[in-house]
Amino acid sequence: MAETMTIGKALNSGLRRAMEDDSKVLLMGEDIGKLGGVFRITDALQKDFGEDRVIDTPLAESGIVGTAIGLALRGYRPVCEIQFDGFVFPAFDQIVTQLAKMFARSGGRVALPVVIRIPFGGGIGAVEHHSESPEAYFAHTPGLKVVSCATPHDAYWMIQQAVASDDPIIFMEPKRRYWEKGEVDTSRSLLPLHASHLLREGTDCTVVAYGPMVRVAVDAATAAAEDNGRQLEVIDLRSVSPLDLKPVYESVRKTGRLVIVHEAPLTGSISGEIASKVAGECFYSLEAPVMRVTGFDVPYPPARIEEEYLPDLDRVLDAVDRTFTF
Amino acid sequence: MAETMTIGKALNSGLRRAMEDDSKVLLMGEDIGKLGGVFRITDALQKDFGEDRVIDTPLAESGIVGTAIGLALRGYRPVCEIQFDGFVFPAFDQIVTQLAKMFARSGGRVALPVVIRIPFGGGIGAVEHHSESPEAYFAHTPGLKVVSCATPHDAYWMIQQAVASDDPIIFMEPKRRYWEKGEVDTSRSLLPLHASHLLREGTDCTVVAYGPMVRVAVDAATAAAEDNGRQLEVIDLRSVSPLDLKPVYESVRKTGRLVIVHEAPLTGSISGEIASKVAGECFYSLEAPVMRVTGFDVPYPPARIEEEYLPDLDRVLDAVDRTFTF
Amino acid sequence: MAKANAARAGSRASSGAKRAPTRAKSGGRSAAKGEVRHDPEFVQLLTPEGERIEHPEYSVDFTDEEYRGLYRDLVIVRRLDAEATALQRQGELGIWASLLGQEAAQIGSGRALATQDMVFPTYREHGVLWCRGIDPIMPLGLFRGVDFGGWDSRAAKMQMYTVVIGAQTLHATGYAMGIAKDGKVGGDDGEAVIAYFGDGATSEGDVNESFVWASVFNTPIVFFCQNNQYAISEPVERQARAPIYRRANGYGFPGLRVDGNDVLASYAVTRRALDAARHGEGPSLIEAYTYRMGAHTTSDDPTRYRIASEVEAWQQKDPILRMRRFLEQQKIVDSAYFEGLESEADELAVDLRARVLALPDPAPASMFDNVYPHGSAALAEQREQFAAYHAGFEASTVEASTVEGGDH
Amino acid sequence: MAKANAARAGSRASSGAKRAPTRAKSGGRSAAKGEVRHDPEFVQLLTPEGERIEHPEYSVDFTDEEYRGLYRDLVIVRRLDAEATALQRQGELGIWASLLGQEAAQIGSGRALATQDMVFPTYREHGVLWCRGIDPIMPLGLFRGVDFGGWDSRAAKMQMYTVVIGAQTLHATGYAMGIAKDGKVGGDDGEAVIAYFGDGATSEGDVNESFVWASVFNTPIVFFCQNNQYAISEPVERQARAPIYRRANGYGFPGLRVDGNDVLASYAVTRRALDAARHGEGPSLIEAYTYRMGAHTTSDDPTRYRIASEVEAWQQKDPILRMRRFLEQQKIVDSAYFEGLESEADELAVDLRARVLALPDPAPASMFDNVYPHGSAALAEQREQFAAYHAGFEASTVEASTVEGGDH
Numbered sequence A, B: 001m002a003e004t005m006t007i008g009k010a011l012n013s014g015l016r017r018a019m020e021d022d023s024k025v026l027l028m029g030e031d032i033g034k035l036g037g038v039f040r041i042t043d044a045l046q047k048d049f050g051e052d053r054v055i056d057t058p059l060a061e062s063g064i065v066g067t068a069i070g071l072a073l074r075g076y077r078p079v080c081e082i083q084f085d086g087f088v089f090p091a092f093d094q095i096v097t098q099l100a101k102m103f104a105r106s107g108g109r110v111a112l113p114v115v116i117r118i119p120f121g122g123g124i125g126a127v128e129h130h131s132e133s134p135e136a137y138f139a140h141t142p143g144l145k146v147v148s149c150a151t152p153h154d155a156y157w158m159i160q161q162a163v164a165s166d167d168p169i170i171f172m173e174p175k176r177r178y179w180e181k182g183e184v185d186t187s188r189s190l191l192p193l194h195a196s197h198l199l200r201e202g203t204d205c206t207v208v209a210y211g212p213m214v215r216v217a218v219d220a221a222t223a224a225a226e227d228n229g230r231q232l233e234v235i236d237l238r239s240v241s242p243l244d245l246k247p248v249y250e251s252v253r254k255t256g257r258l259v260i261v262h263e264a265p266l267t268g269s270i271s272g273e274i275a276s277k278v279a280g281e282c283f284y285s286l287e288a289p290v291m292r293v294t295g296f297d298v299p300y301p302p303a304r305i306e307e308e309y310l311p312d313l314d315r316v317l318d319a320v321d322r323t324f325t326f
Numbered sequence C, D: 001m002a003k004a005n006a007a008r009a010g011s012r013a014s015s016g017a018k019r020a021p022t023r024a025k026s027g028g029r030s031a032a033k034g035e036v037r038h039d040p041e042f043v044q045l046l047t048p049e050g051e052r053i054e055h056p057e058y059s060v061d062f063t064d065e066e067y068r069g070l071y072r073d074l075v076i077v078r079r080l081d082a083e084a085t086a087l088q089r090q091g092e093l094g095i096w097a098s099l100l101g102q103e104a105a106q107i108g109s110g111r112a113l114a115t116q117d118m119v120f121p122t123y124r125e126h127g128v129l130w131c132r133g134i135d136p137i138m139p140l141g142l143f144r145g146v147d148f149g150g151w152d153s154r155a156a157k158m159q160m161y162t163v164v165i166g167a168q169t170l171h172a173t174g175y176a177m178g179i180a181k182d183g184k185v186g187g188d189d190g191e192a193v194i195a196y197f198g199d200g201a202t203s204e205g206d207v208n209e210s211f212v213w214a215s216v217f218n219t220p221i222v223f224f225c226q227n228n229q230y231a232i233s234e235p236v237e238r239q240a241r242a243p244i245y246r247r248a249n250g251y252g253f254p255g256l257r258v259d260g261n262d263v264l265a266s267y268a269v270t271r272r273a274l275d276a277a278r279h280g281e282g283p284s285l286i287e288a289y290t291y292r293m294g295a296h297t298t299s300d301d302p303t304r305y306r307i308a309s310e311v312e313a314w315q316q317k318d319p320i321l322r323m324r325r326f327l328e329q330q331k332i333v334d335s336a337y338f339e340g341l342e343s344e345a346d347e348l349a350v351d352l353r354a355r356v357l358a359l360p361d362p363a364p365a366s367m368f369d370n371v372y373p374h375g376s377a378a379l380a381e382q383r384e385q386f387a388a389y390h391a392g393f394e395a396s397t398v399e400a401s402t403v404e405g406g407d408h
């Protein structure tokens, strides 16, 4: 059952199917009802499932997550939409001190099956606070799991898997890719939620990315093959926490080189964690230091120069080149 | 002018001196006035400087930081106390989206000289949310600087330097060390705020720590010297952001081995960043992978087993040993 | 064992059914220091002198049995609380947050709950816990540091203690939204939620967002604020310049103030508010005007920030004293009753102490349990390393202790 | 250049000095959809029909000059706003948040400010910006994506736009605390703060915490809520079940509702509230009841969530229309005036457009500027790498383009 659709539409269809599958699934967020969300990811869902299951909330993110926790305690499975990455911070306390910890606090009695959907990242020409990549904050928080989809197929399935999971999940959506199309096999998911995925095989250098940067990594691999015949192996991380690094270790043992790509600022990002782990696990295989192609340690810049901030094909290839200078 | 005092007293004296030096310096927080703070760090300051300069605030952390920003816009230099590490999260939005970004947003016109003091870390037998190590969240936020003191001397001077700085500074205080005594030279500070510091020279392995773990690192060095004659070089990081890693690189080029110690959970912590940087900069010098001795990726455990969570001398020595197995 | 819990005081607030002649508000409440705009109107059914008065809207018939039951609750929770404080002083608990002075607010509201209602507490609701029939040892695990509070929140219909101020009020509101979604409002068997929080908590954004949500979704919730006049060292004037209960009106639901040291009034107003909620009338806010007679916690030293005379003045309004006076004056019990109750309470305390001392420490590796319902391969690896490290360490320790004869 | 700013409308709210006979509230405000509990009481001085009415408490004498000045402001800010919308449609701005319909609330409150007062805006206060004498190109940099809003907030006495809903209300409150600390309250030269926010913002914890702080510290602040009935697609019922202005009372300070489409009333109530604040009477909340006549932003499609008849009903209450009717009816101006004003506004718009198109993009490396007042060695390193990378890239690009003749 392969259908071609955009990532946005795949998320919409995945949410629809999750709601059909389980009447306890609720959607909550600002403007997700009549409007269908500012990105239309919940388009038509309120019309079809009613105001009781698709809830336009007051404008307060702590309230969204806090009441979602309460609804989960009551047996519901709330899926919260945070309108933009930069607006998750008012909910940070509820996410970090409450949502993340409840299962442990309750001695394993009370799971909170809450999904927090966050359209994240830049590249859409937006004003400040609309292009952030806050995933590292959540990955550093025990008790949360963090995933990001990069293709329509994954969007369709990962959102369903996230909703079906009893773990609290931060679901990072690559907003600049919402309109990109791809094939979705609606009959089977293939991969578990927290597995990374070898997207393209290669022998010369491994490139790891997630979310919106996967496309950049793949493009870089194509360009490298054309430019100088280098074969890049591309891994889509998919799960930012927990990390599924075995495929990365295996790849690096083969290629001896690793480039990690993400939009978030460098310092304290998840690429530091990956680089550190890989440097340990592949100590004798690495032929060059792990390179990280990331956003810079600056506030996300004004839209007119955001492309200079965002990793692109050239910066990835430059990093690959640098791994060959060692 | 060497005086012996505890870290708590040194902070108190440093704050007093900062307030004497600049009438625009204000202290704000819950219970910091009459009570002098739950750790008495602001003891007697309200009595001496008045309620106008030492402000007992309503119980709301976002309010504390948000109004501190407003006071800074008015020309004041607020020093906010967050009562415990686990209670900084309601203020997270104001810190990350407002405090951190204002200087950039204003095109460099408006600096916010705000210091946020956070007693952090475990080891005091407290209930949940009172033993957290949230420094990585702040270190991952461009626009903030993050420091931690480990000795009375540094406590005395670093708090004054932080208050005098126009950068927004997250000042992490090693709460379990508040009562530890040491010499304070009240006549000169020696080091700038964002410099790391070589505490103890050694040749066999470098150990990097900050805040409450510096003492553990030093103890480990003493024990190693006694146990098997290994000479550990200990570096007190002092500044978690920006990182001052040159002394670390130099040390690792000499020792070939590095162990990083902190209490915060492993994944996405600042040790990943350091390890990744060191692995790059010292690619040809490292004789073993960088080892990280940290808290685990679990919610901070109940007090009766917190010592099993916290890095200690034995775990540090174990990691040092492991660097010698490569 | 502490199973000897009282039968629920079963009175129903007979909303005005027994309309006693309206009395002028008694002088029971002198102008309290902790308040800027003096507001003498609050619900009281029992004066500090033990006089039973009527209120035009909150009249309740209690049987003698019920009076005794409430009194027994008050005495027992105070006794158990004192035992916990003593345990802390002896180093057996890391810290203790005493309910001293707030027994009436907690027992009154706690006994007003229907079985099906859900409670969202702070860290101080030991009295409510008692009313829910939860073994009083439960919260001591949290304060001893062996767990995070060990009861089954679903079975007990009482959620876990919440240390982060105000956070639970949003959970409570969400839970109440769920009740409405489940169609469990509109009849006597409807469900309601009670959310406890302090005067200090009213400043937190979360509490105000709860008010917004509860109002917008018309949820079956009672916000129960114990205004004990202090948030640690800060008097309530640092949180509010108007009486707290008035805040509700601005959000579009009713608020009222009750004498929180009066167990009967606390019962009556809570019962009424819960019943309104379960019948679909939406949220309300109760400000229980009371006093924290002890320290904030055992770590606190209140002499640094409040004067003895203030505490003494409030001792005259002690919630247990007035109930005892009433029972004596009305001859509902004799002195043997008081003695019997005292030894019952002592026995419970002795039992509690013994069981606290016997609480086992958790296994170190248990910190890796229950992080995720579905586990995590990455975390499992950490756990294995932890186990391996300790195994190695123990081996070498055993070795070492063999050599050195030390006791590790 | 847009320096041709109007002289501040200098009228002072002559608090009741000119007590016209109290009139029944005019029918200017029909029962609005965006409200659950109907509250017909709000301050109005000019009806939608252009009739000048008096209010017992908010009577103001305006000179003809001032009427003309206010009208000119309204017309110009609407015209400039339309130009910005057009610029966005043509791809010259990334997005634009139009003030259409809210001109009176903004000009009325903006002209009520004293020179020394400080403004904390949201992202929509283009009208207030105009009143502060700030070049109207300033906010367009933010929406074009060349900067974050380029004016000098200290010199202009108006802070930067704030996109994170509600955050600025706490800054405003803190700033107002600073005014009090500086002793700058208590006289006509006292300073006051005005904090703008929307109806949606009232749900955010930060706004409520601001109310707590402002009340507890009795700060010289006016909370100015433009209730334009919507937060993007959500009608105000999603945020509040009681009229928003009533919230103030629960925090212990006065709140009132004004006809936000009436520039005279908006001026009068704001002036009074600011004066009260500067004289040390503390905070107040003004709810300017208005309507967002256009989309939330240029990215929004309001036809998805509201019906045309609602918009049409509000068009009858247009803030400019009623002022025009008034000026005509009172013969304060002639038709030449309107024509002259129109071409003045057009000229300003043409000028604005030209200058927007000429706005240079920032230098890429400028993102490394201004991260820290004291800089950072680590960041300087990143900047150097960035420069080196681009230098190398440009070198090879130059080379490549030489070879391929391409245009990079």
Ligand SMILES: Cc1ncc(C[n+]2csc(CCOP(=O)(O)OP(=O)(O)O)c2C)c(N)n1
Pocket (backbone or CB within 6 Å): B030, B059, B061, B083, B087, B090, C124, C163, C164, C165, C197, C198, C199, C200, C201, C202, C228, C230, C231, C232, C292, C296
């Ligand atoms: C978010 C947060 N900030 C600070 C604290 C520290 N703290 C614990 S109790 C308390 C005072 C609470 O006062 P109140 O709400 O009146 O409750 P009470 O303790 O008087 O019952 C404070 C500040 C906390 N637990 N959570």
Ligand SMILES: Cc1ncc(C[n+]2csc(CCOP(=O)(O)OP(=O)(O)O)c2C)c(N)n1
Pocket (backbone or CB within 6 Å): A030, A059, A061, A083, A087, A090, D124, D163, D164, D165, D197, D198, D199, D200, D201, D202, D228, D230, D231, D232, D292, D296
């Ligand atoms: C914290 C936060 N959450 C969400 C948003 C997205 N957002 C931008 S404007 C808006 C609606 C604001 O409504 P209101 O406060 O009524 O102001 P208005 O736009 O109507 O002037 C929302 C939800 C935001 N900017 N900040």
Ligand SMILES: [Mg+2]
Pocket (backbone or CB within 6 Å): C198, C199, C200, C226, C227, C228, C229, C230, C231, C232
């Ligand atoms: Mg209290």
Ligand SMILES: [Mg+2]
Pocket (backbone or CB within 6 Å): D198, D199, D200, D226, D227, D228, D229, D230, D231, D232
């Ligand atoms: Mg609005």
